Amino acid sequence: MEQKIGDYEIIKSLGRGGFGSVWKATASSGNIVALKILNPQVLDNARVVKKFFHEAMILAKLDHPHICKLLEFFPDGNNYAIVMEYIExxxxxxxxxxxxxxxxxxxxxxxxxxxxxxxxxxxxxxxxxxxxxxxxxxxxxxxxxxxxxxxxxxxxxxxxxxxxxxxxxxxxxxxxxxxxxxxxxxxxxxxxxxxxxxxxxxxxxxxxxxxxxxxxxxxxxxxxxxxxxxxxxxxxxxxxxxxxxxxxxxxxxxxxxxxxxxxxxxxxxxxxxxxxxxxxxxLKPEPVSEVDIEKKKKKKSPVLMIASIAVVVIALLVGGYFAYNMYFLPGTKPGQGPDATVTQTEPGKPAEFPYGKDKNIMVVIPKGEFEMGSDTYSAEKPVQKIHMDEYYIDKFLVTNAQFQKFVEETKYVTDAEKAGGGMVRIGRRWKKIKGATWEMPDGLTPIEGREDHPVSQVSYNDASSYCKWAEKDLPTEAQWEKAARGPDGNEYPWGNQDPDDTMANFDNLIGATTPVKYYEKGKSTYGVHDAAGNVYQWCKDWYGTGQRAEKNPSGPASGKEHVVKGGSFIEGTESLRSSNRDRYKPDYSSYLFGFRCACEKK
Amino acid sequence: MEFVTIGSATHAGMKRQENQDYHAWHSPEDGSKKGILLALADGMGGRYGGSTASKIAVDVLIETYYKDMSHSISESLEKAFQKANEEVNARGRTDINLAGMASTLTAVVLKPDGMHYAHVGDSRGYIIYKNEIRQFTADHSFVADLIKAGQITEEEAETHPEKNIITRAIGLESELRVDAPAEPQTIKKDQYILLCCDGLHGVVSNEGIMSTVYEYKDPELICEKLVEKANEHGGPDNITVVIARVDRIGLMSRIMNLVR
Missing domain, CATH: 1.10.510.10 (Transferase(Phosphotransferase) domain 1)
Structure with a gap:
């Protein structure tokens, strides 16, 4: 083939791309170059050509060992040719x-x-x-x-x-x-x-x-x-x-x-x-182990996600209904007043009774020592024997229905509502989502039909205000941890065996909250539900590390962030460990955050 | 006597100097086994190659189709399309003046007992019958895929800045995916089969096409009138139309039509 374009002698075709064809050619100097002939449609008016000349001049200035160098650009009849460095x-x-x-x-x-x-x-x-x-x-x-x-x-x-x-x-x-x-x-x-x-x-x-x-x-x-x-x-x-x-x-x-x-x-x-x-x-990146990745289901588009959540929610509502009935059949009756006497539900089991303005069932945690902390992460050290006086803690997380009642009575406005939205994780990123509030925690799905799910998208301030209204308090970290892991320093609320999907809502297995009474099998020694998974739970303590007080510790006197415990429906097994802890500012609101209340012995 | 009447017209339009479209049909003398093949191609690209691409595509298609010994019509069409693609690619590789050329290609095989089609690109095939017009080819275009992906609506596609980008064509790549359904389509008496390039369908509305068909009735005349209409609308691109009117149908088609 003896063909010429400008001063370039064509040797052979090197192939073609969307914008033209590429040829190996010899320059008059004898140098081998690559010549790209642009399709005429690509450049069929004066404005575009002018623009291309301008661009070509900048391109010709690019001089980098890993960029194919543009040597020349010239018109040829109705066409345009780009001369480039030939790369073997x-x-x-x-x-x-x-x-x-x-x-x-x-x-x-x-x-x-x-x-x-x-x-x-x-x-x-x-x-x-x-x-x-x-x-x-x-x-x-x-x-x-x-x-x-x-x-x-x-x-x-x-x-x-x-x-x-x-x-x-x-x-x-x-x-x-x-x-x-x-x-x-x-x-x-x-x-x-x-x-x-x-x-x-x-x-x-x-x-x-x-x-x-x-x-x-x-x-x-x-x-x-x-x-x-x-x-x-x-x-x-x-x-x-x-x-x-x-x-x-x-x-x-x-x-x-x-x-x-x-x-x-x-x-x-x-x-x-x-x-x-x-x-x-x-904002720590969540630790993702290989196991986590294997377990994680394929992430779906938001639309599909909502659809699948809807299905799960329906399933859970049905499940939740039965769990509710099962719970209330024996022993205690709901609706007893704040002065209700403590009733022993089963011999040898801790006493439970509805207490406070929200009439949430509270569990009596008997006084005594428990093992707090772990050696796994520096933030959890040291392992310490801690003495706790008797206290009460909510058996279940505070629900959407309960929080609604609080808002209706007090006209309380949450931090996320004031800020116009709260934090939601989109894909792997945290974003502040407009309109994400406790009534629409992920900014997309209203809580209707999820009245018995834990309230979420609440800050420490919100949780604390609720507790005050309910005539209770947020648990200290020690109160929370003892209620979760029992006296003997168990790894998880249910003991030391690794979690599976019958014990807790975690690892994005469901991808949303579940009713607070759903995981009967995952309850702690003291009967506390959802102390692992579902939503993170605010504690009263300011965040600190190191040695704790030996008796009823309540954290540092001041700080910038409050402790959260328990993991969430998104996090992996590590965060379900009762000693696991994280911390956030008091006004930080996320769709993964909820709470339960506690109070001193009355 | 043929069972169909065929007509066609082509024009460079009002804005282009060169007509890069090409079309042809072939009616073999030795009976109806392979049927009548109609083909239309809209060429593009290359230094001088657009018109060459469409001509190679149609010529290679017709030659290969009638030579091929496959049992099924759709297989023969598929092979003929692949051969046309190889040829256009090969010519583009050896002659720098033809480099970068490509073409759409739409073909219909008509037999008294039904019709087959094969297609790549954004030219179109329509069936017009009893005041209804239906496009039987799918556009292989950027906007058509955006619609399928749920990103834009059909209305948005009409004004989309990239509505002329095609995603499949003869001569673009060495691998080609051809739409060539194995199932035949039934034909009916007085039905029109119309092939056209985007110089018509992008310019004259479906209603405009259909009213012209019923006003002029004769395929040759309809084609001329449609070209005129496109030019009246500015004739922004080459215009080519091929029309076959079904004058009688085979026994099989008559039975099938009764069953349906």
């Missing part, structure tokens, strides 16, 4: 296809690292790629990566839209690309690159569908499995960073490639710094 090697696309599985970790990591450097450099120079895919990453003979086709997609998107021969590969396209009203920015490139990373580390695409409309649907709605599910030996940080870069909302991704690189190297925790409402200190 193989497209990553082909490499992945030939590999037919995962790339060796070191190779994948090298590609990831070099790509990140290239993109960071380009973005710092104001250039977006817009069409990142394995076909645009060349792996040279020495194994180094070179990114091709920077900025070319932009020229295409501004071109006129008469019958366009534009082939869009939607496999690597960010969800915002499907909404013409939305802007594309660096975070869009981050999403696309993360999909490439997903593939090089796991050997499979994040979304295993082929139909274009299904791929689009997945980008818009499906949360991909964490990459480490398919490569358990890969560093957790890399898996987490890829997952975050794949968030649907660009605000939830890394804001630039620098942040993305840092997270890939584990240099920074995966925190949501976009939410001002949260103290970064308090």
């Amino acid at each position: 090697g193989v497209e990553l696309k082909k490499l992945l296809k030939d590999q037919d599985g995962q790339l060796p970790f070191d190779q994948a990591n090298k590609i990831a690292k070099q790509s990140l450097e290239a993109f960071q450099y380009a973005h710092e120079n104001g250039i977006l790629h817009r069409d990142i895919k394995p076909g645009n990453i060349m792996i040279g003979k020495n194994g180094d990566s070179k990114i091709m086709d920077f900025g070319i997609a932009k020229i295409s998107t501004t071109a006129s839209h008469d019958t366009a021969a534009k082939m869009l590969s939607v496999h690597y396209v960010p969800p915002e690309r499907f909404d013409p009203k939305k802007e594309i920015d660096a975070r869009s490139d981050i999403y696309s690159l993360a999909l490439v990373f997903y593939e090089i580390f796991t050997g499979r695409r994040a979304f295993m569908v082929e139909e274009t409309s299904q791929i689009m649907f997945c980008h818009l709605n499906e949360i991909p499995d964490p990459p480490e599910k398919y490569r358990p030996d890969m560093p957790h940080e890399i898996s987490q960073a890829i997952s975050r870069a794949l968030e649907k909302d660009p605000d939830d991704r890394f804001k630039d490639f620098k942040e993305f690189s840092a997270a890939m190297e584990g240099a920074m925790p995966i925190l949501d710094d976009s939410t001002q409402a949260v103290d970064v200190e308090t």
Whole structure:
């Protein structure tokens, strides 16, 4: 084939992409180059051409070891040619296809690292790629990566839209690309690159569908499995960073490639710094073990999630009804006044009685020693024998119905209501969600039909105000922990065996709260329900660490944050341990937080 | 006498200098086993390649279809489409003047006992019968997929800035997925089968197409009038229409129509 374009002698075809065809060619200097002929539709009016010249000038300035260099751009008849550095090697696309599985970790990591450097450099120079895919990453003979086709997609998107021969590969396209009203920015490139990373580390695409409309649907709605599910030996940080870069909302991704690189190297925790409402200190990434990942069900789109929650709620309502009847048949009667005498329900079992304005059943915790704390985490140390005087604690968490009564009587306004919303976890990020209040804890689902579920989306202040109204108090951490783990220092309320789905609502097995009387099998030695899972529970103590008072400890005299205990329906087994503790500011409101009341012996 | 009357018309439109569309039909003399093949292609891309792509696509399709010995019509159509794709790709690789060319391709096989079709791209096939018009091909376009993914509505698609992006075509990639249903569609007497490119369906409404069909009745005349209408609406792109009117049907079709 003897053909010439400008001063370039065409040698052979190198293939084609959506925007044109690529040819190996010889320059008049004798240098071998790659020549890209853009499809005429891509550039068929003067405005676009002008724009492209401008862009090409910036592109030509990009000089980076991992970016394929643009050498020249010139018009040729009705067409335009881009002259680029010729790279001898193989497209990553082909490499992945030939590999037919995962790339060796070191190779994948090298590609990831070099790509990140290239993109960071380009973005710092104001250039977006817009069409990142394995076909645009060349792996040279020495194994180094070179990114091709920077900025070319932009020229295409501004071109006129008469019958366009534009082939869009939607496999690597960010969800915002499907909404013409939305802007594309660096975070869009981050999403696309993360999909490439997903593939090089796991050997499979994040979304295993082929139909274009299904791929689009997945980008818009499906949360991909964490990459480490398919490569358990890969560093957790890399898996987490890829997952975050794949968030649907660009605000939830890394804001630039620098942040993305840092997270890939584990240099920074995966925190949501976009939410001002949260103290970064308090936002610990949940520990995710391999076991956790295996157990976790596939995350669903919000719509599907609500539908499945609805089904579960109905099931639980039925279950809850039976549990309620079972509970009230023997012994105590509900509705007894505050002065009711203590009744022994069963010989040898602690006494229970309804008490306080909310008439919640309270359990008498007999005086005596118990083992508090653990050696597992520094925040839980030391293990200590603590003496407690007799006290009462709510057998069940305070319910939505009870909290409603309190609000009706007192016209109380919660912290989340004052702030216009509370914290909800969307995917793996915490976000302040408008309209998330105790009446709609996740900002989407009203509590109707869940009257017997624990109240949630309440702050320490809210919980404390309720207790005051109910003529009780929040439990101290020691009161809470003794009621949960019993006198002998059990790991969990039910003993030392690992939890399963008959004992507690945890690990996103259900993905929502459950009725407070649901987990009969998970109750503590003293008969306290939901001391593990369902919702976290506020304690009265300010958060502190180290040695405690030997008798009735009540935490430091002052502080910034209050203790929460018990884990939640989202957290894994670790947080269900009775010694586990976390802490949050008094006005922090989350859909995972509720409470129970306690009081001194009357 | 043929059991169908066929007509067609094509025009560059008011804005384009070159007509990159191509169409053809073939009616074999040796009887009805392979039926009558109608094909329409809307070419695009390449330095000079748009018109070449559509012509190669249609020519290779017709040649391959009648040569192929597969038992089923849909299989033959599928193979012919794949061959057309290979050819357009191969030509684009060897001649820089043709690089980047591609084409839509819509084909219908008519037999007295029913019809088959195969299709890639955003050209369309319609069936018009008793004052009803129905599109039997699915558009392989960006906006059609957005609708399927639930992201936009059909109304939004009409004004979408990217409504002309296609997602499948002859010559775009070495792998091609073809819509070629194995099940035949029944045909009825006085039914019209219309193939057109987006120079018509993007410009003249379905109602406009149907009223023209019933006003002029003769396929050749209808096609000419539809081209005129598209040009009256600005003729932004090449316009091509192929119409077959069913004049009589086979015994099988008559029985099937009674059963339905």
